Amino acid sequence: MVWVESAPRAWREGTRRYRLIGGKCPSCGGLVYPHRQVCPYCGREGLEAVALPRRGRVVTYAVVRNPPRGFEGREPYVIAVVELEGGARVLAQLTDVRPEDVRVGMEVEAVFRRYREQSPSGVIEYGVKFRPAI
Ligand SMILES: [Zn+2]
The missing domain is CATH 2.20.28 (Rubrerythrin, domain 2)
Known part of the structure; x- marks a missing residue:
């Protein structure tokens, strides 16, 4: 990804x-x-x-229940399109929120989190996720 x-x-x-x-x-x-x-x-x-900007709003989202290889065991999780302040759109996973609590328009902020503990190349992968803004 x-x-x-x-x-x-x-x-x-x-x-x-x-x-x-x-x-x-x-x-x-x-x-x-x-x-x-x-x-x-x-x-x-x-x-x-x-x-x-780190902050934005959820434009749309999907709950993933059948994850791709390498992401098994974390389902269900949420992939969202987040529109940042200024207009850039980011496709990323949401974190620190239950799928049933996600809403279109909710305010979120970017955090740097672990994606996979063991990738095919043998390194721990990190990336951007979004959590509900405080
Ligand atoms: Zn241009």
């Missing part, structure tokens, strides 16, 4: 505290996550890396 990245990489890039790094288009101002080369809104290349 594309949004999963290893903790060593996040820290090697100089983030004592993990931040959401996305891309900002110099042409139309569009914000994207994760960072990519081409703007999905206007097609311009050369997006600059920016730290995105």
